[in-house]
Amino acid sequence: MSQPFRAFESKLFEALWTEQSGVCALCGEPMLRNRFEAPHATIWAKQRVTVDHIIPRSKGGSDAAENLQLAHARCNKIKGNRL
Numbered sequence: 001m002s003q004p005f006r007a008f009e010s011k012l013f014e015a016l017w018t019e020q021s022g023v024c025a026l027c028g029e030p031m032l033r034n035r036f037e038a039p040h041a042t043i044w045a046k047q048r049v050t051v052d053h054i055i056p057r058s059k060g061g062s063d064a065a066e067n068l069q070l071a072h073a074r075c076n077k078i079k080g081n082r083l
C-alpha cells in the first residue's frame with residue numbers, strides 16, 4: 001500500500017532505495033524517484049516509487065523495515081492486498 005510522500009524523505013526510504021538499487025521489488029524494472037525524472041505526469045503516476053508492505057497491513061503486516069519494500073505505484077496497485 002502506498003504511503004504519504006513524506007515517507008520518501010526518510011532514512012528508511014534511502015536504505016530501501018540503496019538496497020534495491022532503485023529497482024521495483026515486484027517487476028524488476030527501474031523506478032522514478034521524483035517527478036522531475038518523468039517526461040509526463042501519466043508516466044510519473046504509473047512508475048513513481050511507493051512503499052509496499054510485503055505482508056499487507058490489513059493482513060497483520062507491520063511497518064517495520066523487514067516488511068517494507070519499494071515498488072512502482074502501478075505494481076503496488078496490481079498487487080493490492082494479495083500476499
Ligand SMILES: [Zn+2]
Nearest residue numbers: 024027072075
Ligand atoms: Zn514495478
